[in-house]
Each structure stands twice: as structure tokens, then as C-alpha cells.
Amino acid sequence: MFKKILFATSGSPASDDAARVAFDLAGRYQAALELLHVTGVPTRAYSQVVKDVRTGEEVSVDENYLSCIGDELKSYYERQLAGCAAACTVSIVTGYPHREILRQARSSGADLIIMGASTKGEEGKFYRRGMAGSTLQRVAKAARCPVLSVHRPHASYWGGIGSIVFATDFSKPAESAFAFASKVAQELDAELHLFHTLDIEKGGMGRDMDQDEIEARLIEARKRMYATYGARMPEGFKKWQVEVWEGTPYVEIVKFARERLADLIVLAHHASDPDLEAARIGSTMEQVILRANCPVVSVNHPDKI
Amino acid sequence: MPEGKYCFRRPLQTEEDILHLLSDTRGTNYYKEMEELEVDTEALKKRLDATCKSRLRTWLDICARCGLCADSCFLYRVNDRNPEQVPSYKVQTTLGEIVRKNGNVDTKFMLHAMEVCWSRCTCCSRCAQYCPHGIDMGQMISYTRGLLYSQGFVPWELKIGSGMHRVYRAQMDVTEEDWVETCEWMAEENEEEYPGLTIPVDVENADIMYTCNAREPKHYPEDVAEAAILFHIAGENWTVPSSGWEQTALCMFAGDWEACKMQVQNVYDAIERLKPKRVVGTECGHAHRASVIEGPYWCGRPDGKPPAPYIHYVEWVAEALRTGKLKIDPAKRIKEPVTLQDSCNYVRNYGLSEITREIISYIVEPGYFVEMAPNKDYNYCCGGGGGFNGVGRYRAQRNKALKTKRDQILATGCKLVIAPCHNCWDAIRDLEEEFEIGIRWTFLKPLLLKMVVIPEHLRPAEEEE
Numbered sequence: 085m086f087k088k089i090l091f092a093t094s095g096s097p098a099s100d101d102a103a104r105v106a107f108d109l110a111g112r113y114q115a116a117l118e119l120l121h122v123t124g125v126p127t128r129a130y131s132q133v134v135k136d137v138r139t140g141e142e143v144s145v146d147e148n149y150l151s152c153i154g155d156e157l158k159s160y161y162e163r164q165l166a167g168c169a170a171a172c173t174v175s176i177v178t179g180y181p182h183r184e185i186l187r188q189a190r191s192s193g194a195d196l197i198i199m200g201a202s203t204k205g206e207e208g209k210f211y212r213r214g215m216a217g218s219t220l221q222r223v224a225k226a227a228r229c230p231v232l233s234v235h236r237p238h239a240s241y242w243g244g245i246g247s248i249v250f251a252t253d254f255s256k257p258a259e260s261a262f263a264f265a266s267k268v269a270q271e272l273d274a275e276l277h278l279f280h281t282l283d284i285e286k287g288g289m290g291r292d293m294d295q296d297e298i299e300a301r302l303i304e305a306r307k308r309m310y311a312t313y314g315a316r317m318p319e320g321f322k323k324w325q326v327e328v329w330e331g332t333p334y335v336e337i338v339k340f341a342r343e344r345l346a347d348l349i350v351l352a353h354h355a356s357d358p359d360l361e362a363a364r365i366g367s368t369m370e371q372v373i374l375r376a377n378c379p380v381v382s383v384n385h386p387d388k389i
Numbered sequence: 390m391p392e393g394k395y396c397f398r399r400p401l402q403t404e405e406d407i408l409h410l411l412s413d414t415r416g417t418n419y420y421k422e423m424e425e426l427e428v429d430t431e432a433l434k435k436r437l438d439a440t441c442k443s444r445l446r447t448w449l450d451i452c453a454r455c456g457l458c459a460d461s462c463f464l465y466r467v468n469d470r471n472p473e474q475v476p477s478y479k480v481q482t483t484l485g486e487i488v489r490k491n492g493n494v495d496t497k498f499m500l501h502a503m504e505v506c507w508s509r510c511t512c513c514s515r516c517a518q519y520c521p522h523g524i525d526m527g528q529m530i531s532y533t534r535g536l537l538y539s540q541g542f543v544p545w546e547l548k549i550g551s552g553m554h555r556v557y558r559a560q561m562d563v564t565e566e567d568w569v570e571t572c573e574w575m576a577e578e579n580e581e582e583y584p585g586l587t588i589p590v591d592v593e594n595a596d597i598m599y600t601c602n603a604r605e606p607k608h609y610p611e612d613v614a615e616a617a618i619l620f621h622i623a624g625e626n627w628t629v630p631s632s633g634w635e636q637t638a639l640c641m642f643a644g645d646w647e648a649c650k651m652q653v654q655n656v657y658d659a660i661e662r663l664k665p666k667r668v669v670g671t672e673c674g675h676a677h678r679a680s681v682i683e684g685p686y687w688c689g690r691p692d693g694k695p696p697a698p699y700i701h702y703v704e705w706v707a708e709a710l711r712t713g714k715l716k717i718d719p720a721k722r723i724k725e726p727v728t729l730q731d732s733c734n735y736v737r738n739y740g741l742s743e744i745t746r747e748i749i750s751y752i753v754e755p756g757y758f759v760e761m762a763p764n765k766d767y768n769y770c771c772g773g774g775g776g777f778n779g780v781g782r783y784r785a786q787r788n789k790a791l792k793t794k795r796d797q798i799l800a801t802g803c804k805l806v807i808a809p810c811h812n813c814w815d816a817i818r819d820l821e822e823e824f825e826i827g828i829r830w831t832f833l834k835p836l837l838l839k840m841v842v843i844p845e846h847l848r849p850a851e852e853e854e
Contacts, residue, residue, distance in 0.1 A: 126608050127819075132411060132546065133781060144414045179608055190574060226578050
């Protein structure tokens with residue numbers, strides 16, 4: 085299912101839940117696993133000094149520093165690395181985290197990126213304001229392969245996948261997300277729950293929709309789900325169903341996933357808003373990741389499915 | 390000891406040279422060896438004879454030490470008006486001494502001169518506006534840096550930076566392959582949102598050839614992408630050269646004139662090879678100075694001009710907005726107090742102050758733009774110019790120097806600063822980090838992208854909602 089997994093890690097407890105999934109996945113599918121840690125953000129014009137992402141200290145980049153960080157990372161994951169059946173490599177680089185993750189994924193041709201959802205303030209805040217949006221958002225928007233994130237400890241179980249929720253907003257990127265979700269569901273013989281939320285905030289264009297209108301729209305959306313995705317199901321795959329609820333998308337997706345005992349949520353990161361900073365608070369993807377009880381995969385491009 | 394393992398007079402010529410010096414973390418051994426580095430007085434004397442001509446000698450002579458330049462200098466003001474920070478004093482005690490002694494100076498003197506030239510002057514030339522004789526002390530310090538560089542007395546990072554230009558024709562280890570690959574990558578990353586977006590490499594006879602700063606491809610290629618998207622929206626017929634794309638010159642800060650010539654000649658060769666109607670450079674001040682203002686002289690061009698008209702990014706933006714190639718959605722203009730940083734190198738030293746105000750008039754809602762005081766040609770240096778941002782040895786002095794800009798920004802009451810210059814952008818970021826005054830700072834490109842109207846035919850196919 086996956087051949088090359090790139091695990092972008094902070095090398096700290098913030099990435100523990102993601103690490104669990106990364107090692108588990110790599111072992112389970114015999115995929116090559118590359119650990120990538122972006123250790124410092126360039127602070128001045130000439131790049132040999134960086135701000136260490138963990139201490140905020142200015143550090144000179146040299147072999148010594150990079151190998152020290154590399155050793156720390158290896159000892160942090162010593163148990164997992166020793167127990168991992170797959171080939172694992174460790175790379176330490178400097179630069180802006182989102183850019184270096186994307187650069188690495190592009191050069192190694194990774195078919196899955198795994199990252200922790202938030203370093204909860206561990207990340208240096210100083211380069212944030214010069215760059216809109218979080219590392220995760222920027223990676224999810226631009227990556228050519230699916231991006232999986234894990235935010236809560238009980239979301240970090242990648243066992244037998246029995247139930248997958250695919251949440252759609254009918255956007256173009258959602259087509260890639262569907263292709264991925266249906267492929268995984270078929271390969272793992274899991275149930276696939278196709279889900280759409282009728283956004284009552286946005287849908288009413290600033291007015292309250294009355295109940296008849298909501299219900300009419302729900303019916304319409306269900307029809308659209310069958311029309312859009314039914315015909316595209318993998319050959320012979322029968323374990324799928326459609327559901328549409330009304331509400332605020334991220335809340336409904338998390339509730340629905342809980343109800344269907346989902347082991348995985350797949351969605352597209354809607355990147356139509358050019359201002360990631362503004363999209364940050366309301367980003368459905370980010371909110372789902374923060375709240376979900378299972379790993380969340382964002383897929384925006386068809387390249388690596 | 391004549392020359393050391395790390396500290397020597399000759400420039401860095403190869404990748405091994407650079408890696409060797411980089412391996413000396415923070416230049417610890419480099420500076421230690423420098424204390425023993427002997428001055429080749431004969432060579433210094435020869436260099437003076439060959440390069441220190443009538444203008445500089447006249448300036449040194451007619452300087453009356455009147456001190457009218459004192460208050461013009463932000464470093465003098467920020468350092469409690471220490472007389473040793475008066476521009477004329479700084480020049481007379483360094484270059485003046487070398488000339489008076491005809492190169493017969495010792496190691497101790499050179500170490501002191503290095504400290505003056507790289508930590509007490511950013512070559513912003515604000516002082517030249519106040520000198521009754523019109524003496525440009527920024528120029529003189531810059532010249533003195535060249536003398537110091539030729540003897541091996543130069544901050545570690547700038548020795549390396551110069552070496553980078555010599556080896557890679559870029560201030561960082563970005564090769565031509567890296568550059569072209571980055572262009573492809575950025576086009577690919579944005580083609581869905583902007584169908585038809587390309588970054589054309591090596592197209593001859595284009596209307597525009599674009600050059601940038603190596604930090605962009607190296608660390609935030611988003612900047613390259615933004616430039617491409619804006620050209621695309623404006624409908625420009627443009628290209629980038631595969632070689633000669635790097636416009637900056639850290640060697641100019643280092644006083645390595647030979648590398649300056651090599652670097653800018655590389656850009657001019659690209660212009661001659663691709664024959665564009667004009668060249669547009671990125672939002673960078675010193676790059677503009679190196680490639681447009683001083684470059685032609687380094688290369689000995691008889692007309693004192695680059696091979697094709699070479700404009701700064703702000704000139705292109707103003708023109709695109711003026712002619713309607715880029716249209717701003719009035720609803721999206723900036724509606725918060727916003728101020729603008731005037732970069733010394735293309736405002737004071739090239740006269741583009743009105744052009745940037747014209748841009749402001751299109752992108753800021755009337756009533757929200759607040760000028761710094763002083764501003765335009767009289768603006769203070771950000772505190773990071775002339776290589777100051779990059780030198781670890783003088784970090785404390787640099788951080789102190791940032792206070793001037795900090796106080797100017799605080800006085801405007803603005804939380805947003807537009808800084809269309811890499812060094813200014815960096816210095817302002819650093820001052821926020823250092824003093825935490827709660828500001829945001831930005832180049833023009835991302836601001837424009839939030840506001841421009843994308844023509845119907847360039848939008849992605851409509852999705853059903």
C-alpha cells in the first residue's frame with residue numbers, strides 16, 4: 085500500500101503519537117521509512133546560523149551540530165528503530181520546516197507523509213509571522229502525496245483498519261481524497277463511509293435556513309453523493325454507504341467518525357483561501373485533526389495514490 | 390606568523406576552501422589566527438597607488454572634522470553619541486591613517502579598522518547628505534573594506550560569502566541545477582490554482598528577464614513562485630536565466646571587488662545571451678546596488694549602465710498597477726495602520742522614494758498609511774545593512790543598532806511594516822525577535838497576491854458548489 089513513508093518529526097513528545105503510527109505503518113506494509121527532522125530555521129542572510137527549533141538558541145550549523153541532533157533523534161526512537169522491520173533512515177536538515185518537508189518528499193518520491201499535528205508552541209514562533217499558516221497546513225496544501233497526521237494519543241492506533249470515513253465538500257481536491265479512501269478501503273477490506281456536511285452557517289448565506297429547506301438540501305446532497313462517487317467505486321467493492329448531516333463541518337465529521345468507529349478519516353484540505361493565516365482558525369482539516377480519535381489523512385493531488 | 394590555516398589573505402576559490410572555513414565553527418580559529426596575521430605593507434601601498442585616486446584623497450583632505458555628519462549617523466545616536474562613532478572620525482582613523490602612513494600599518498591597527506568598518510558603519514551614506522562638502526563616507530568605508538579584505542582582515546561570514554560568489558556565482562550553495570529545479574517545482578506547486586503558470590527558463594528576446602536573491606530558491610522559494618504568479622497575472626512575457634539569475638553580492642559587503650565583477654558579469658552575460666527588453670530584479674536593496682548602480686563600473690562598461698534597462702521590483706510593480714496590468718480589488722486594500730521601510734540602497738542611493746509611495750496609493754486604503762520619521766531619502770538604515778545582519782562577531786552591536794528602527798516603527802503606531810528589501814525584512818524580523826514589539830512585516834509580493842484581481846481567463850475551471 086505504501087512504499088516510501090516520510091515521517092516529519094519534531095523529535096519530541098509532540099510527535100510521539102504520530103511516531104507510533106509511522107513505525108507501525110512502515111512495519112505493517114514493509115515500507116521504507118525516512119525520519120526527517122528540521123532542526124533549525126535560518127536566521128540570517130548566510131545560513132550558517134540557525135535558530136534551534138527546540139531551544140530557540142542561535143546555533144552554528146556544522147557537522148558536529150547536525151550529527152549531535154541526529155544521535156539524539158536516533159536515541160529518542162531507539163526502541164522503535166530497533167524493532168522496525170522496515171528500512172529506516174534519519175535525515176537532519178535546516179530550513180523552514182514546511183519547505184524542507186516538501187523538498188524531501190519531492191526528492192525521495194514519498195507516497196505518504198506523516199506528521200504530528202501541532203508542536204504546541206514548541207515550534208519557534210519567530211518565523212511564523214513572516215510566513216502565513218502552520219507547517220501542517222502548508223505541507224497539506226502543496227504535497228503531491230497524502231499527508232497523515234495524528235494529534236491525540238488514542239488516535240495513534242493503526243491496527244486493522246475496519247472503518248474509514250471519507251469527508252467531502254465536492255471540491256476538486258476531494259476527488260483525489262476519494263480515490264485514496266476507496267483504494268485503501270478496498271485493499272484493507274474496510275467499510276467506507278462517504279460523508280458530507282451541509283454547512284448551515286455558510287449554506288444559508290447569512291440567513292437561517294428553515295427546516296424544510298435543510299431537509300430538501302440534505303436529500304439533494306445525498307443524491308449528489310451517489311451520483312458523484314457511486315460510479316467511481318473500485319470494481320466489486322460493496323462495503324460503502326452514504327450519509328449527509330447538517331451542521332458545522334468539522335464538528336459533524338468528528339461526531340460521525342465517532343459514531344461509525346472510524347479508524348481513519350480521509351479528507352481534502354480545502355486550499356481555496358490564499359490567506360492561510362485567515363484560514364487557520366476555520367480550517368476544517370486542522371480542526372478535525374485536533375479533535376478526531378483516529379489518524380486523519382489529507383489528500384489534495386492525484387499524483388501518488 | 391604570516392598566514393594561518395584558516396585566516397589568510399587569498400580569497401576562497403574552491404568548494405573545499407569554503408567547507409574548510411565553514412568547519413571552523415563561528416570562525417573561532419579564524420579570528421585567533423587573524424591576531425597574528427601580518428600586514429603586507431608593500432602590497433597595501435601598491436593597492437593604494439593603484440586605486441586611491443583624486444576623489445578619495447580630496448575628500449580625506451577637505452574633510453574639516455566639523456562634525457556636521459555626527460547626528461546624521463544612527464550608530465552615533467544609538468551609541469550615546471560616542472565621538473568615536475562620528476562618521477568623519479571613523480573614516481579619518483581608518484582610511485585616513487592608512488593613506489597618511491602610505492600603507493605602513495600593523496596588525497593591531499588592521500584589527501581595529503575591521504571592527505570600525507564592519508560594526509560601526511552600514512555604508513548607508515545618510516551622512517553624505519549632511520556633509521557641507523558632499524563627502525560620501527559610506528563610499529569611503531566601503532573602499533576601506535576593500536583594502537582590509539585584500540589583507541585578509543574581514544569578518545568570517547563575509548569571507549565565506551565572497552567565496553560562495555566566486556565558486557557558485559551565488560551567495561549560497563545554490564547550483565544552476567538547483568535553481569532550474571526549484572523553478573520547475575514552484576510552477577508545479579502552483580499550476581492548479583493558476584492554470585497555465587510556468588516559469589520559463591532561458592527564453593530569448595522576452596520582455597522581461599527576472600533576477601533574484603539566492604535565499605529565495607534556497608529557503609523560501611515561495612518568493613520565486615509569487616513573482617511568477619504576479620508576472621503571469623499581469624500577462625508579462627518573461628523569463629529567468631539558468632545562469633546569471635543571482636543578483637546579490639555579499640562580496641560588495643566584503644570589499645571583494647574582484648568577486649563583485651565576476652558575480653555581476655555573470656548576470657550581464659545572461660542579459661547579453663537572452664537579449665530581454667528589460668531586466669527586473671527582486672525586492673532587494675543591495676542586489677540592486679550591485680547589479681544596477683555599481684556593477685557597470687566594476688565591469689568597466691563605458692556607458693555606466695547594464696546591458697539592458699534594469700529596474701527594481703518596485704518600479705515594475707508601480708508600472709503594472711499604473712497601467713492596469715495588475716488591478717487591485719478595492720475591497721481588499723490594507724485597512725490598518727501600515728508603514729513603509731525605505732531601503733537605503735534603492736531609495737536614498739537611487740531615488741525611488743516616490744515610486745514606493747505610488748504603490749502605497751494603490752494598495753492601502755486612504756488614511757491608513759503612516760510615514761516613518763524621518764523617511765524617504767532621509768530614512769535611517771534598518772540596522773542590518775552593509776553586511777551587518779550576517780556577522781556573528783558583531784551581533785551585539787547590530788542588535789543595539791536595531792533600536793533606531795524599532796523606535797521609528799513604534800512612533801508610527803503601526804503593527805504592519807512593508808519592507809521591500811531582504812536585508813530590511815531580516816533586520817525588522819530580528820528586531821521583533823529581540824524587542825517583541827508585536828509587529829508583522831512583509832514583502833510586497835504576498836500583499837499584492839491577496840489583493841489583485843485574477844482575470845477571468847486565468848482562473849481555474851469553476852467548481853460546482
